[in-house]
Amino acid sequence: xxxxxxxxxxxxxxxxxxxxxxxxxxxxxxxxxxxxxxxxxxxxxxxxxxxxxxxxxxxxxxxxxxxxxxxxxxxxxxxxxxxxxxxxxxxxxxxxxxxxxxxxxxxxxxxxxxxxx
Numbered sequence: 001x002x003x004x005x006x007x008x009x010x011x012x013x014x015x016x017x018x019x020x021x022x023x024x025x026x027x028x029x030x031x032x033x034x035x036x037x038x039x040x041x042x043x044x045x046x047x048x049x050x051x052x053x054x055x056x057x058x059x060x061x062x063x064x065x066x067x068x069x070x071x072x073x074x075x076x077x078x079x080x081x082x083x084x085x086x087x088x089x090x091x092x093x094x095x096x097x098x099x100x101x102x103x104x105x106x107x108x109x110x111x112x113x114x115x116x117x
Contacts, residue, residue: 002015002019003015003016003019003047009051009055009057012051013048013051013052016044016047016048016051019044020041020044020045020048020086023037023040023041023044023089024041024085024089027041027089034089034091035091037089038089038090038091038094039091039094041086041089041090041094042090042094042097042098045064045086045098046101048064049061049064049065049105052064058109061105062105062106065102065105065106068086068087068102086098
């Protein structure tokens, strides 16, 4: 509700980044809840990219995906370091879903409905 209550796209993006940052902190502080935190982080990131796609910002969505890779950590985007923290927080299963999603998105420029469900 916190994220979806934001009407302006920029406000919504800030809300996504705030929520992801909170989950990263929680995941690193408590190792016992790693599976749940991983699923939440993956879900939020997929929602973030979907939001960008729906709003017509396919280029920004691609930047978010590319911002995760180590070679792009020096991005000018203020939350690029945040995005590079996603992979270590994900379980192996969630990493597989994440990579399938990223490859599908880069190839087709849209989100696969099955992954979004």
